[in-house]
Amino acid sequence: MDFTSFEAAHFLVILPEIILVGIAALVMTMDVVQKGESRRMMGYVTALGFLAALLIGIAVAAPSGDPKLLFGGTIRSDMLGFVFRAMFLVAGAVTAVLTSDVKGLGKRGDFFAVLIATVIGMNFMAIATDLIMLYLAMETTSISAYALTGFLLNNDRSAESGLKYFLFGAVTSTVMLFGFSLLYGLTGHTNLYGIAEALSAGNVSFVMLIGIAIMILVGIGFKLSAFPFHFWTPDVYEGAPTPITAFISTASKTAGFIVLLRVFIVALSTSSGVAGWLPLIMAIAAVTTTLGNLVALAQTNIKRLLAYSSIAHAGYTLMAFVAFQQAPEESVSAVTFYLMTYILTNLLAFAVVILFAKVAGSDEIADYAGMSRRSPNLALVMLIAFLSLAGIPPLAGFLGKFFIFKVVMDAGLVWLAIVGALNALVALYYYLVVMKVVYVDPAPEGAPRIPIATPYRIVLAVLTVGVIVLGTAATPFYNWAIAGASSFF
């Protein structure tokens, strides 16, 4: 493989991440300097830092021309990676604002610094094309995420969920690392493109290749919370501080998908390899969706419900992924676009959960009774988020699902489309049940209204508009996803 030689200008490509390091240092400094109420500023500074990184990234780091392998082939500057980085930055910014008012987290600079570290890790996951770089990025993300999950040390549930997340994560990541090492041993390359070239020579046996694919799938499946690596999801989502649940369920999952795309499509898609692992992922997609949706039916806690629904959404996204052989660009763009819609929608849903829990002190669905009378606007926002999750137009989720169904049908996978359709029905049912509680059931006597602080108002408004725009005037975003997909191949 021929890698472009090193130039100082290449640092521009990772300028957003460099800025983030600076912001992390700034927040840590503020943590020491700021006193009292002004400590609240740290969350806003973090959020603005993410946005600044995004804007500067668009101005400077956005890839132009052909994709390039940089830094000795460890990262690839392409549109797809950039789109994913943009998603992580947005998710990070929203999470920072959502945390700013949460007791025990909002005024801790170290929390925001770790959050920034997580996003840096994810950003490198999005562009890494070398096993070592990839593993480093994934571990940076994971270890920071374990810390975020268990951040409320005096809260048993938070600590428990942090530990659970860590144990699952450590084991699966080890298995994946073993797969990586085998891959290196057999091909002599750590670069994904180098591996692809070596594998296409056909010197690696089919069984070996499938074994490696499965090992790597363990690590990625954990990130995606795909069956059968989903067991941690509900417990961790329930126990973690809610903004972190929002963050893990959106950004972390999305990061898993970009790794899936890079490793499986770039490195492992030799014709014999695909024949082995694609049916497996197809089955995982169908089972993950179905399982997530069916178990979600039985949930009484909103965070657990959203946890299972997020498992189901990972399954839908996998459905778009498995169509990549017949319709490569459509598949990758459908995955990318779906993740965009999902990130916005799920963050919006969790924002409502955070606000509600702040007043009601509960995440039980039954306690949402009559919320539409306590706070009609918040209820409306929740309705929009849930209908978007259910895939109802004119909201983002509809268009996301539409593209998935489209690519699945383009690939001729009618059975998978039918599985998806039936699942959409089940999902609609439990989302509607929640909305029924919110709109139809009577509110408890004297339940207070739900105040919404200005920063939250801004976040809710931006996300709501985003969810509607991605469901209607989505053309620029979809074109972005397409540009990403075509830069990928």
Place this chain on the structure above:
Amino acid sequence: MDFPILSVITFFPGIVGALLFFFPEDNKEQIRWTALLASLVTLVLSVMVYFTYDVDLGGYQMVDRFAWIPAVGINYIVAVDGMSLPMVLLTGIVLTTGVLISWGIDDRPREFFALLFLLAMGVWGVFVAQDMFTLFFFYEVAVFPMYLMIAMWGWKKTREYAAMKLTLFLVVGSLFALIGALAMYAESGLGTFDMFIIQEQAVFSERFQIIWFPFVFVGFIVLAGMFPFHNWSPVGHVAAPTAVSMFHAGVLMKLGAYAALRVGVVLLPEGAKFWMPYIVIAAFINVVYGSLIAMTRKDLKYMIGYSSVSHMGLVVLGLATLNELGLTGAGLQMFSHGAMTALFFSCIGMVYDRAHTRMIPELGGVMKKLPMVGVAFIIGGLVSMGMPLFSGFVAELPIFMGAWRAGVQGPDFIANYYAWIAIISALAIVITAAYIIRAVGSVFFGEIPEKIEADLTPIRWQDRTAIVILVVSLLALGFYPAWMDTVIKTGVDSVMAVLGA
């Protein structure tokens, strides 16, 4: 560029619906008047659309298009033809009367009217959409507000169950139709959802059409309440608040029939021909079974609910004949039944709001107290029975004639029985007459039960206006069908051209 009237009529209610959410929630009068004014605007617009359509020219008119997501061939295209035009008008009528009838809603009227207008946006969107994506988009927009409206303002006893049942039935139907439409998209290789282009250029093998026609047709026809997917419909009608029942039976069920025709029959004509006898049988069961069940109901709303199943069966029967008479009849029946059911449900709503019961044996002598409601109900009944000079006759006669002739098209396994299907369906009208006359007799005449006597307060001017609008449209069609008949003929002609007959 011309005034994009179809886009305006589609998006105006959506904008009104969205804006209503920003109104102060306690100023209920302001909300009601805004809703009424907005609905009058849409009524005027829909009348304008109806009369600007050039009947001599025929075909699709007032086309308005815009490349929505060009990368995958998604376009926003709207246009009307002879089949959809009456539906556009009907939606305007039902929306306006629905708003008038809902004046009494006191619990969260802001949300109610906002959802009603969003629903209307979806309905108009489907009737004018000429792109499969646009059609699905609006189709689903039309479905979900129903859930909330039934669950929030419906009849306490059954609303949650009914709302969920209805939503799940309709959504699963639409998803299967979506899969069918995507199959067409993939198979055609044209890379567009534009139904004009697919209709003209796509070459679908007969096998493909036979496989995929049921997906599309059945997926949509669920919303028209076709047997055996009718089950959600009476339950939904009964649980829904009056305006929603009106909208639901009056317009939404036509949405299913119209979309099944537009996407199913027109784009997959060979599939339609293959499946036609089976659909005829299912529709026939609808007609007879619906009226038989209606006969046994004591609850007025259930009675009209099942009568809707029966009448929508006639629409589907008309469509399934695939001949000119049947299709014309189906088009007329869609309008006639829409206005008629809206009238029925509004009358029942007025009685129920006062008497707090809908059970036929518990009512009586309503005519004395509410003469206008009684007269309106009787007119609705005459339409329903297919009396000459009323719109029901104008619509149902061609359907029966069409069904009789359906067999002439070619040999199929029920070729010898079409005449019988037509005759027995026509006889089902007798059953309709029986239950309507029974209901009229015991609800509106006779002694007023003491229990309800004091409750039967006069109706509001809003209610009276609504009744007048609906009655006038029914009578206009009954006495002088030519104003709609000729329009529908142009639509039927283009369908017949596709069918190659």
